[in-house]
Amino acid sequence: MTYFAPRPLLGLLAAATATLACAADAVPRTYNIPAGPLNAVIARFSVESGVYVAADGALTGDKTSPGVQATLAPRDALNRLLAGSGLEAVPQGAGRYILRQGAAPQAAARTGVPAAAPLPSLPAVTVSGARETALGHVDGYVARRSATATKTDSRLIDNPQSVSVVTADELADRKVETLDEALRYTAGVTPNMKPWAVDEFSMLRGFELGTAGIFRDGLLTSGRAYAAPIEPYGLERLEVLRGPASVLYGQSPPGGMINAVSKRPSASAMREMGIEYGTYDRKQVKADLGGAIDD
Helix, strand or coil: CCCEEECCHHHHHHHHHHHHHHHHHCCCEEECCEEEHHHHHHHHHHHHHHEEEECCHHHHHHCCCCEEEEEHHHHHHHHHHCCCCCCCEEEEEEEEEEEECHHHHHHHHHCCCCCCCCCCCCCCCCCCCCCCCCCCCCCCCCEEEEEECCCCEHHHCCCCCCCEEEEHHHHHHCCCCCCCHHHCCCCCCCCCCCCCCCHHEEECCCCCCCCCCCCCCCCCCCCCCCCCCCCCHEEEEEEEEEECHHHHHCCCCCCCEEEEEEECCCCCCCEEEEEEEEEEEEEEEEEEECCCCCC
């Protein structure tokens, strides 16, 4: 049991009658007790008010008090000090109190001070994130990673050669229909230098791409003149490597090469379909469906 009592000044004070103690308990006093640990606050209150307070140390040890700055009767001041602690002061007569655990609503009713409101329950928040990869989707037009220059997932800033990336978002926003259209805003590329306008006759740094300059997922294609053209809708990104690339890709034009990166499966559900109709009776149906197998 912890006891908080006023410090005795004279032995004669012990002879004070219970009547005088009760009267003193009702006399308002001005208190300026700051917030702090409940034990320290109650001890200071006992010294200033002359009120004897007893409590179990286990009840008060880890609690704090808001303090009191007002002119109040000792009992009202004590109730203020206990606000929010879950404790209540039980009078024992002759200016003495015992602290005990009490119900918060009852304590609030006695003191006139609202009990501490329960903390609101917040909904669960799920935060997820993923780092951009050299073969994955890029949000927006600016890619930061590529595997074309090194055949490893590397930051573009760390690549030893100049690489430009045309992302799927840019291809979709520009409504490109051919590989040639996709490259029209890429530095170093001069598309369609021949009247029959096939992709391998585009030029990169002044050299024709030819059939050896167009790759799909790092593998050489047969070129548009000898095989089906690359459909931009099926690409995750289109990467242009400027400068010689024969060390990694074998025989290739000295001006550089183009690597078309295909879309990869996604665990996120994807449901997209479209129908297009254009000039020269052009018709096209497209669909992009994906998601986790176990969904």
